[in-house]
Amino acid sequence: xxxxxxxxLTVTVxxxxxxxxxxxxxDSLGIALGLYDEITVRTTESGLTIKVEGEGADDVPWGPSHxxxxxxxxxxESAGVWADGLDVVCRNVIPHSRGLGSSASAVVGGLAxxxxxxxxxxxxxxxxxxxxxxxxxxxxxxxxNAAASVLGGIVVSWTETGPPADAEANGVGDHHTRSYRAVRxxxxxxxxxxxxxxxxxxxxxxxxxxxxxxxxHADAAFNAxxxxxxxxxxxxxxxxxLPATADRLHQGYRAAALPLTTKWIDTLRAAGIAATVSGxxxxxxxxxxxxxxxELRELAAAxxxxxxxxxxxDGVLVD
Numbered sequence: 001x002x003x004x005x006x007x008x009l010t011v012t013v014x015x016x017x018x019x020x021x022x023x024x025x026x027d028s029l030g031i032a033l034g035l036y037d038e039i040t041v042r043t044t045e046s047g048l049t050i051k052v053e054g055e056g057a058d059d060v061p062w063g064p065s066h067x068x069x070x071x072x073x074x075x076x077e078s079a080g081v082w083a084d085g086l087d088v089v090c091r092n093v094i095p096h097s098r099g100l101g102s103s104a105s106a107v108v109g110g111l112a113x114x115x116x117x118x119x120x121x122x123x124x125x126x127x128x129x130x131x132x133x134x135x136x137x138x139x140x141x142x143x144x145n146a147a148a149s150v151l152g153g154i155v156v157s158w159t160e161t162g163p164p165a166d167a168e169a170n171g172v173g174d175h176h177t178r179s180y181r182a183v184r185x186x187x188x189x190x191x192x193x194x195x196x197x198x199x200x201x202x203x204x205x206x207x208x209x210x211x212x213x214x215x216x217h218a219d220a221a222f223n224a225x226x227x228x229x230x231x232x233x234x235x236x237x238x239x240x241x242l243p244a245t246a247d248r249l250h251q252g253y254r255a256a257a258l259p260l261t262t263k264w265i266d267t268l269r270a271a272g273i274a275a276t277v278s279g280x281x282x283x284x285x286x287x288x289x290x291x292x293x294x295e296l297r298e299l300a301a302a303x304x305x306x307x308x309x310x311x312x313x314d315g316v317l318v319d
Contacts, residue, residue: 001080002077002080002081002082003080003081003082003121003122004081004082004083004084005043005076005081005082005083005117005118005121006043006121007043007044007045007084007085008042008043008044009042009043009117009120009121010040010041010042010043011040011041011113011116011117011120011318011319012038012039012040012041012318012319013038013039013040013041013109013112013113013116013316013317013318013319014036014037014038014316014317014319015036015037015038015039015105015106015108015109015112015149015316015317016032016033016034016035016036016105016148016149016152016313016314016315016316017032017033017034017035017036017037017094017100017101017102017105017149017310017313018030018031018032018033018100018101018104018105018144018145018146018148018149018279019031019033019099019100019101019145019148019193019195019278019279019283019285020099020101020144020145020148020278020279021144021247021250021276021277021278021279022230022234022245022276022285022287023226023230023244023245023246023247023251023274023276024222024223024226024227024230024244024245024246024247024248024249025144025156025227025230026223026247026249026250027142027143027144027157028144028156028157028158028227029144029154029155029156029157029227029230029231030101030144030145030147030148030154030155030157031148031153031154031155031187031193031234031285031312032148032149032151032152032153032154032155032312032313032314032315033100033193033195033310033311033312033313034310034311034312034313035093035094035095035100035308035310036093036094036313037055037090037091037092037093037094037102037105037106037109038090038091038093039068039088039089039090039091039109039110039113040088040089040091041072041086041087041088041089041113041114041116041117042086042087043083043084043085043086043087043117044083044084044085044086044087045084045085046084046085047085047086048063048064048069048085048086048087048088049086049087049088050063050066050068050069050087050088050089050090051088051089051090052066052090052092053089053090053091053092054090054091054092054093055092055093055094055095055096055102056092056096056102057092059096066088067103067106067107067110067139068088068090068106068107068109068110068113069086069088069110070110070139071106071107071108071109071110071111071113071114071136071139072086072088072110072111072113072114073114074110074111074114074135074139075110075111075112075113075114075115075117075118075135076114076117076118077114078111078114078115078127078131078135079114079115079118079119079125079126079127080118080125081117081118081121081125083117090106095197095283096201097201098197098198098201098278098281098282098283099277099278099279099280099281099282099283100195100197100278100279100283101145101146101148101149101279103139103140103145104136104139104140104145104146104148104149105145105149107136107139107140107146108132108136108146108149108150108316109149109316111132111135111136112132112150112316112318113318115127115132115318116318129150129151129315130181132150132316133146133147133150133151133157133180133181133182134179134180136149136150137157137180138178138180142157142159142180143157143158143159143180143181143182144157145279146180147180147182149315149316150182150315150316151182151183151184151315152184152312152313152314152315152316153184153185153186153187153312153314153315154184154185154186154187154234154235154312155182155183155184155185156182156183156185156231157180157181157182157183158180158181158182159178159179159180159181160178160179160181161177161178161179162177162179163177184315185231185234185235186235187234187235187312188234188235188236188237188238188289190238190289191234191238191287191288191289191312192287192288192289192290192309192311193285193286193287193309193310193311193312194285194286194287194288194292194307194308194309195278195283195284195285195286195307195308195310196264196283196284196286196300196305196306196307197283197305197306197307197308198260198261198282198283198303198304198305198306199304200260200282201282210253210254210257211249211250211253211254212253215248215249219248219249220249222246222248223247223248223249226243226244226245226246226247229243229244230244230245232244233245234287238287238288238289241274241287241288242269242272242273242274244274245274245275245276245287247276250277251265251276251277254277254280254281258277258281258282260282260303260304260305261277261281261282261283261284263303264284264300264303264305265277265284267296267299268284268286268296271293271296273286273287273288273293274286274287274288275287284305292307292309
């Protein structure tokens with residue numbers, strides 16, 4: 001039976017940005033980055049009020065269809081509770097449509113807020129991070145960004161499919177459930193991420209649509225080896241970051257749609273800096289152990305690219 005939360009329960013959630021793929025790890029590798037959105041939610045007697053500050057304030061719906069609101073409601077439902085009214089304030093810092101996981105962060109933040117409200121009402125109602133990864137990935141359709149925002153650090157994520165437990169009894173053997181899984185890896189202590197954020201935006205749906213249905217076996221084998229090497233480079237051997245971030249599965253197919261991104265990936269890699277498309281772009285992710293070269297920073301600024309060192313973040317926090 002669903003239980004109704006009392007008015008005036010409040011939680012504040014701080015959720016990090018993320019970068020996915022890290023070169024060869026398409027839809028599987030991710031890293032949490034120290035750019036944070038903050039969501040404050042208070043239960044009320046009735047109705048919905050929502051206020052959005054910062055990134056996306058003029059671009060997103062301020063009502064029940066808002067992604068954060070839908071995620072809060074899903075989090076409450078998963079905990080077996082409901083709220084007659086909600087007051088929601090979103091303070092956004094993560095750039096939208098730049099390949100930094102803003103939608104995943106919104107979903108993780110909303111779900112974590114719902115879990116946090118339920119836990120304040122009754123600690124026995126909370127659900128774990130594995131469930132949070134599952135629920136947020138269901139919104140996203142893949143777990144790399146969402147898992148990074150949940151768990152922090154570096155994540156390896158994957159998807160499992162199988163028939164539901166009652167499939168045979170219900171005669172639905174062709175239906176399969178999808179489970180999203182992830183594990184956190186601790187990054188090498190000297191690892192430093194930088195992001196080059198352009199003013200332009202991109203559509204994940206558009207850039208994903210540029211990918212072919214099949215790829216050559218040699219390219220698949222190449223990426224399998226480089227993804228494995230990336231785990232080693234990110235956690236133990238950062239001197240291997242440049243070869244470990246090479247890719248043949250997705251970046252080349254998207255290059256024509258992301259000319260500035262492609263230019264800067266090529267420029268940085270030619271300078272010995274491991275650079276990749278951050279998610280679906282257009283942000284560039286650079287990974288290294290030293291300072292970002294001043295001369296390259298100036299050239300990037302001249303191209304309209306903002307260079308930021310966000311640091312590697314821990315996962316979502318709820319107060």
